Each structure stands twice: as C-alpha cells, then as structure tokens.
Amino acid sequence: MDGVLPEDGFSADRLFNQGYSYTYDDVIFLPHYIDFPTDAVNLSTKLTKNIDLYIPCVSSPMDTVTESSMAVAMAALGGIGIIHYNNLPFEQAALIRSAKSRRIPLISDPIFKSPSDSIDSIDEFASSPCVFVTESGNSKSKLLGVVSKSDWESLTDKETPVSDFMLGSPVSAPSKYSFEQAAAFLAAKKLDYVPLVREHDGEVVDLFTTHDVQRIHGYPKLGLPSLGPDGEFMVGAAVGTREQDKERLEHLVKAGANVVVLDSSQGNSIYQIEMIKYVKRTYPELDVIGGNVVTVYQAQNLIQAGADALRVGMGSGSICTTQEVCAAGRGQATAVYKVSSIAEQSGVPVIADGGIANSGHIVKALVLGASTVMMGSFLAGSNEAPGAYDYQDGCRIKKYRGMGSLEAMTKGSDARYLGDTSKLKVAQGVVGAVADKGSVLKFIPYSMQAVKQGFQDLGASSLQSAHDLLRTKVLRLEVRTGAAQVEGGVHNLVSYTKKSF
Numbered sequence: 139m140d141g142v143l144p145e146d147g148f149s150a151d152r153l154f155n156q157g158y159s160y161t162y163d164d165v166i167f168l169p170h171y172i173d174f175p176t177d178a179v180n181l182s183t184k185l186t187k188n189i190d191l192y193i194p195c196v197s198s199p200m201d202t203v204t205e206s207s208m209a210v211a212m213a214a215l216g217g218i219g220i221i222h223y224n225n226l227p228f229e230q231a232a233l234i235r236s237a238k239s240r241r242i243p244l245i246s247d248p249i250f251k252s253p254s255d256s257i258d259s260i261d262e263f264a265s266s267p268c269v270f271v272t273e274s275g276n277s278k279s280k281l282l283g284v285v286s287k288s289d290w291e292s293l294t295d296k297e298t299p300v301s302d303f304m305l306g307s308p309v310s311a312p313s314k315y316s317f318e319q320a321a322a323f324l325a326a327k328k329l330d331y332v333p334l335v336r337e338h339d340g341e342v343v344d345l346f347t348t349h350d351v352q353r354i355h356g357y358p359k360l361g362l363p364s365l366g367p368d369g370e371f372m373v374g375a376a377v378g379t380r381e382q383d384k385e386r387l388e389h390l391v392k393a394g395a396n397v398v399v400l401d402s403s404q405g406n407s408i409y410q411i412e413m414i415k416y417v418k419r420t421y422p423e424l425d426v427i428g429g430n431v432v433t434v435y436q437a438q439n440l441i442q443a444g445a446d447a448l449r450v451g452m453g454s455g456s457i458c459t460t461q462e463v464c465a466a467g468r469g470q471a472t473a474v475y476k477v478s479s480i481a482e483q484s485g486v487p488v489i490a491d492g493g494i495a496n497s498g499h500i501v502k503a504l505v506l507g508a509s510t511v512m513m514g515s516f517l518a519g520s521n522e523a524p525g526a527y528d529y530q531d532g533c534r535i536k537k538y539r540g541m542g543s544l545e546a547m548t549k550g551s552d553a554r555y556l557g558d559t560s561k562l563k564v565a566q567g568v569v570g571a572v573a574d575k576g577s578v579l580k581f582i583p584y585s586m587q588a589v590k591q592g593f594q595d596l597g598a599s600s601l602q603s604a605h606d607l608l609r610t611k612v613l614r615l616e617v618r619t620g621a622a623q624v625e626g627g628v629h630n631l632v633s634y635t636k637k638s639f
C-alpha cells in the first residue's frame with residue numbers, strides 16, 4: 139500500500155492543549171504493538187530523585203489509610219507508605235519506629251500482663267492464642283513467660299496471678315527475622331506461635347503464628363521489599379509547613395523516616411518553598427516531596443526550591459470537595475501530564491495523587507508521566523488500614539475520611555496546632571466508608587499484574603518506555619464521549635457479578 143497512513147488518534151501534547159480539564163475516565167489510549175510477554179513488563183520506578191521502588195505504589199498520608207500496618211505491608215510489597223501527621227509528633231514518630239522495627243509484612247496486637255495480674259475472662263485474649271508476661275505488663279520490658287489460651291481455659295482458679303501458671307523462659311525468635319526465617323523457625327521447633335523479640339533491648343515486637351504463615355503463603359509471592367540504607371523497611375512521613383512542624387520534623391528524622399511529604403492542598407506557597415529549603419539545608423540526606431501541584435508554574439517553583447519529587451492532584455481525591463469549595467484544581471489526567479512534562483526535564487519524579495479507583499487509572503497515571511501513584515480510597519478498605527471493620531446495610535466496611543473533613547481537622551488541630559480553635563473551619567473533604575477489600579498483600583499484586591497487562595497492550599515494557607512512547611507521539615490517545623465511557627463499562631445486562639481476581 140502506497141501513501142501516508144491516515145492520522146489515528148491524538149498525541150498527548152495535542153490532546154491536553156485544547157483547554158479542557160480531563161480526568162482519567164475521559165481519556166483512553168489506543169493499543170500499540172506487542173512484542174514481549176506480560177511478565178517482561180518491569181514496573182520498578184523512582185519515588186524521588188534518590189529513592190527507588192520495586193512497584194509504583196504509595197499509600198496516602200491519611201489517618202484512615204497509613205499507620206504502621208499499612209507502611210509495613212507497602213514496604214514489603216516494594217512500594218512505600220507515608221505515615222499521616224494528624225497526631226502528636228511523638229505519636230507519629232512511634233508509628234514510624236514501629237513500622238521500621240518489623241521484617242514481616244504484618245503487625246499483630248500481642249496482649250501483655252505483669253506477673254501479679256490475673257486473667258479474668260477469655261475476652262482478654264482477643265484473637266491472640268496467648269498472653270505475654272513481662273516485668274512491666276507492657277511490651278517494653280523483659281519477657282518472663284507466656285500463657286496460652288488453652289492452658290488458661292483448663293485452669294480451675296481463674297483468679298490466680300499469671301506468674302503461678304505461666305510457662306517461664308519461653309522460646310523467642312529475633313525480630314529481625316524475615317518472613318521465611320520466622321516461618322522456618324516455627325516449623326523446626328514445631329511451635330504454633332513465637333514472640334519476636336528485639337535483640338538490643340529485649341522488647342517484644344510482635345507475635346508470629348502458624349496462622350500468619352498460612353495466610354501469607356496464600357497470597358501471591360512478594361516482590362523485592364523497599365529497604366533503606368539501614369536495611370530496615372522504608373517508611374515515609376507527612377509534615378506541615380508551620381514553624382512548629384520543624385520540631386516535628388526532628389522527631390521524624392530521629393525515628394528514621396526515609397522521606398518526608400510536605401502535605402498541603404496548594405503547595406505553591408511561600409511557606410512550602412521556605413520549608414523545602416529548610417529541609418534540604420538541615421537534613422541534606424533526606425528527600426523531600428513537595429506539593430500538591432497541578433500546573434507547570436506551581437511545579438517549576440517547587441523544583442527550583444529543591445523538591446526531590448512532586449505530588450500532583452488538587453480536588454481529584456474520592457473524599458475531596460476542594461474544587462466545589464475553592465473553585466481551584468484540575469482534572470487529574472491533565473494535571474499529571476502537564477506537571478510530568480516539566481518535572482521530567484529536571485529529573486524530578488511525579489506522584490499522581492488521588493482519583494485512583496481501578497488498575498486502568500494506575501496505567502493511565504503512569505503512562506501520562508507519573509512515576510508512582512498515591513492511593514487513599516483504593517487502600518482504605520484493606521485489613522492494613524487503621525480502624526476496625528463495621529457493617530452498613532449488610533456490607534462489611536471501613537471508615538474513610540478526608541484530612542480536610544471537619545472530623546479530621548477537629549482531631550488534628552488539637553494535635554497539630556496545639557489546640558488552635560480560634561480559626562473558622564471550612565471543610566474541604568467528607569467522612570465516608572469503603573467496602574472491605576481484604577489484604578493489600580493480596581490485591582496489590584493482582585492490581586500490578588493488571589497494570590502489566592495494560593502496559594503490554596500499549597507496547598511499553600517499562601515506565602521509561604511508556605514515557606518515551608508518549609513524548610515521541612507514538613502512543614496515541616482519544617477523549618471518550620459519554621456514550622464511549624458507557625460502552626467501555628459493563629452494559630446492557632440484566633444482572634452480573636464482578637470478580638476481578
């Protein structure tokens with residue numbers, strides 16, 4: 139066939155310069171050419187200029203998303219969690235320390251007693267198979283013994299102090315054991331559970347059980363964990379831009395935070411620019427993530443100030459009302475593309491923050507230029523998110539709230555601003571709930587497999603290759619009309635069930 143091929147689709151450059159603010163759902167990539175298998179797709183990436191990740195996933199610094207359990211699981215998967223700062227500085231530091239003292243991607247809740255305590259009811263065991271007895275009755279002193287639930291149940295006099303019937307000098311394993319090492323230890327010693335004890339101070343860090351071994355073996359195989367130079371799990375932390383946040387920052391650095399996120403909805407401010415410079419001056423080894431930004435101009439200012447990565451998104455989050463309340467923001471697909479275009483020139487990675495509802499959105503964010511995605515609602519219904527499950531209309535749910543919701547601000551202003559109640563509070567977020575999703579250790583690997591399939595369809599075997607295909611206009615896009623979006627979803631069925639994996 140002679141002649142020039144007819145033009146097919148738009149380049150990103152042309153599509154995103156038409157004066158429209160596009161969301162992920164508005165746009166669709168045209169498939170390209172496949173010359174490699176799905177498993178050849180490499181999703182390893184950069185969080186910041188100096189931090190590499192095995193998978194492009196970051197959990198949001200929100201008090202219903204990231205505390206120690208989420209941070210541990212995200213690091214074990216090869217991503218990273220950012221611990222929120224809606225708490226007192228010492229509390230945030232304790233969450234970082236707790237996450238960094240683990241090697242196993244789960245955190246149990248061991249129960250402690252002192253030798254003179256008794257156990258009055260079976261409820262005191264909660265879901266634990268045992269109770270640990272320490273000098274002080276909490277984790278922070280020497281382990282003296284252990285009481286198993288079955289031993290307590292066979293006891294006739296339940297008022298006896300635990301020292302009378304506990305099993306003394308219990309076997310323990312070092313807390314630095316990896317999952318494989320701890321599982322092998324349980325098997326070799328034929329134990330049902332073992333306390334994991336930190337070697338340097340004897341603190342009981344966790345309880346590890348055969349049930350945990352079975353659970354983790356049931357999940358897809360973990361990739362390479364995110365470990366810092368200290369060999370511990372990498373953990374990030376959020377911090378504000380107020381004067382008192384400098385003191386908080388000192389706590390975070392002492393606790394071992396590997397990276398800090400300056401957590402603002404509109405990051406292009408004199409306050410943030412000064413804070414970025416302060417962080418780089420005071421802790422030159424610490425990477426700082428600036429944001430949030432959605433425009434080239436905002437991005438340029440933070441890059442110039444020294445940001446090691448940019449967090450992109452304003453009003454795109456599932457719990458966000460910023461665009462309604464403040465009339466500022468941008469469609470997330472446009473924001474990610476525009477900011478990535480300028481950030482790439484300075485080698486500054488972009489985190490696409492907010493609006494991720496499915497694996498297709500992750501593909502879109504990454505191909506449009508982001509190096510990682512930050513997720514709130516996508517992770518909030520998991521076992522690893524803070525808070526207990528509840529039931530609503532027969533559905534198992536977890537609470538999920540915006541950090542700019544009245545509820546979160548009321549809790550936080552006491553902790554963050556030392557009881558600053560003088561200001562009028564206007565919410566920029568809501569309090570809601572999300573459905574139970576099980577463990578991130580299970581659904582993130584499946585989501586990453588789906589992302590790899592998306593990359594394969596586009597002929598991109600890595601993030602760099604996707605970014606190159608987009609910039610060189612090889613990869614084409616189109617805007618989906620309302621009808622095209624309906625057609626792209628499930629339609630015209632009387633009923634259906636959707637099970638993704």
Ligand SMILES: NC(=O)C1=CN([C@@H]2O[C@H](COP(=O)(O)OP(=O)(O)OC[C@H]3O[C@@H](n4cnc5c(N)ncnc54)[C@H](O)[C@@H]3O)[C@@H](O)[C@H]2O)C=CC1
Pocket residue numbers: 199378379380381401402403404407409430451452453454455458460492540541542566
């Ligand atoms: N990504 C998004 O679209 C949005 C996110 N959020 C989340 O809600 C939380 C709160 O966000 P923001 O209200 O933007 O928090 P923020 O603490 O950055 O800003 C609150 C107010 O304090 C001011 N401020 C900050 N530093 C200051 C200083 N040193 N001196 C004087 N004034 C200063 C800011 O200009 C702003 O008016 C964050 O967790 C954020 O991520 C909230 C709204 C939108």
Ligand SMILES: O=c1[nH]c(=O)c2[nH+]cn([C@@H]3O[C@H](COP(=O)(O)O)[C@@H](O)[C@H]3O)c2[nH]1
Pocket residue numbers: 198199200430451453454455456457458459460461491492493494512513514515516539540541542543566567568
């Ligand atoms: O307008 C807002 N009001 C809020 O109260 C709020 N809280 C969090 N965020 C931002 O939303 C992101 C999470 O969004 P998703 O649930 O869509 O993942 C987060 O990562 C934040 O960027 C907020 N935005």
Ligand SMILES: [K+]
Pocket residue numbers: 453454455456457458459
């Ligand atoms: K929104």
